[in-house]
Amino acid sequence: MVDDLFSPHLSSPQPVYLDGLNSEQRLAVETTQGPLLILAGAGTGKTRVLTTRFAHILLEKLAWPEQVLAVTFTNKAAREMRERISGILNKPVEGLWLGTFHSLCARMLRQHAPRVGLERSFTILDTDDQMRLLKQVIEPWRLDLKRWPPAQIMHQIQLWKDRALLPEDITPAQDTDIANGQAQPIYKAYQARLKELNACDFGDLMLHMVTIFRQHPDVLAQYHQRFRYILVDEYQDTNSIQYLWLRLLAKRDDGAPANIACVGDDDQSIYSWRGADITNILRFEKDFPGAKIIRLEKNYRSTPRILRAASQIIAHNEDRLGKTLHPGLDQAEGDPIEVISTPDSDDEARVVGLTIQNLHNQGQNYKEIAILMRAGFQTRAFEEALMRMGIPYHIVGGLRFYERAEIRDAIAYMRTVLYPTDDLAFERIVNLPKRGFGNVALAKLRTAARQRGLSLQQTLQQQLEQKELKGKAANSLNAFMEAILLSRHIASTEGHVVATEKVLEESGYLTMWRDDPKTVEAAGRLDNIQELLRAIGEFPTMEAFLEHIALVMDTDNLQDDQNRVSLMTLHAAKGLEFPTVFLPGWEEGIFPSQRSLDEGGNQALEEERRLAYVGLTRARERAIILHAASRRIYANWQDSIPSRFIDELPSEQIIKREPARQSQRTGSFFNRRFQQHTPRMPSGRYSPKSPSARPPIPLGATIRHNRLGEGVVVSIEGERLSVNFEDVGLKQVMASFVEIIS
């Protein structure tokens, strides 16, 4: 069965699947033994090399499919890789260890959960559950939640997990910043509570596996024996624990060189704020002695002019392994990059819309065009402009299907039906819709449950049966429990889809949305729930479905073929390409973002520059950069100067354009008049509250705040002021909320 797969290739001098690879790509595919780092610039055929290499290992019979470990960051990348491998092998492949770090860890952990005190049936919590749990855990500490927001504590815990630190690994010195130095005991309590619930959060998937590898050499040895080859995608984005996990799996006891191949591009590392550690890629040679490095520098995507511009920008960074993109296609120079400056952000959107209209009239499809911006809020202006012009568009990214409140509610209902001991799911929906069972009642139930040693749901059921509850809440809760029990019964007779439909109906959840006054929005939510029911039907059991959504947060985007313009952030655009790319908002403070610069200094600036590089290299034929002299940010106008990145572009590759003002009809009548008739320079007339209209607040000034009273400014960080108030002491306030007295 396997042989018929191999024979056609064995007989030919060069396997077909190697045709069309350039010499570097070919080397990257055929260098199978020992550690290998493939530095693959944008558009150099990274995915092709990775998949071909995988297929090559199989076809050369170097390993069986289940002996290769292939790690990606996104489900999308994993899916694509799987498809392309089957494409090369010309048959579906099964039994591959190919997936995201987290899904692979989940698969392993199902096997070895008892080694860290979990049952194999552990549940994986989503972020809402995590926060709810943490909030309960920190209660005994009686922290000032204003000063120590739970989200911040969660962040700290996650940082520790990302560095593979268990509660007992944390020294007091590492635990001073957050929650009065109580973060470590909170972390410990949180982990204990997770164990009680037989649950783990996302970070735990990796943390538990690394812990098991470290504490149980027999388990690690098992995987050493299994995996003969390891492939890693997007290596520049790995964080400490992912790196550790890889190294544990790659380094064998016998000291044999690891067959680990990592593909990455240090110039496209844009997730440091998420814990990605660029030094992982910079120190690869040190960690894996004898490592070979292959650079893929032939770009098959963009015009020479775009490549030169992108190269020139990224050359301003110092922390690089260094590589240069060369045009790999035999093609003409291409158009220069356009740099368009507009008077304000409304014009910016309009110019983009008009240009798209022109391109479309010249025959370009909408789906060949993308608008890539630094931050999500920038999309709004473009949405408005495109809608007005009747240009079809869609927003990529944004809130994902399984993150919508109604979907999470419905899932919580399903979990409540399926798992009578799932307290977190139960808490989410007991009082949704309102059943007169609020926080106070819930707290009582929690105490009762603890005394009885039962779950919340079991306790409530007992109390209802024994008529321990009274009042109108008792009635609605009775109906609620009945719906749960009925659905549980139906699940075993008529299947999980009908059961789900039934709880949502009988519990009154659907009615809640039907009666919602905001009909348009509510209708959308009901549609989403229909969509959810359809998705559930594609899985054999509810458990299978829940496992799937815990790990795969995106719904398969099947609507890719629709002809419409794509709007997304630069981050979301990584890995994609479009013939025409608009890059708006290249202004100081926006891009590079002020906040990055304030917090991360030069390192952050370099990351912003890498973002610019990512943005430019998405374009195949045409890149258009825009900046506005004045931008509406939320309520008010702010003047801005062109981004330093524009100055870093090679002047011979760009052409500057300044279209005439064309704004009309935005904002109020008065705003319009001011914009058209006020001289621009001593600006800020658009709105009296605009930051530029306000005189700058000097250090030591006395100010008044509506709520906090009068005080003295003791420090200034951009818009954020530290003020010593007469009545309430030192507080942080936004500059736009104060008024200067003296």
Add this chain to the structure above:
DNA sequence: TTCTAAAATATTTTT
């Protein structure tokens, strides 16, 4: 407990 209105606040978000 729930409703209401005012106040705060708003990068990027692969799992």
Add this chain to the structure above:
DNA sequence: TATTTTAGAA
């Protein structure tokens, strides 16, 4: 501007 969080009243 728009959304979410909060404090206080009903």
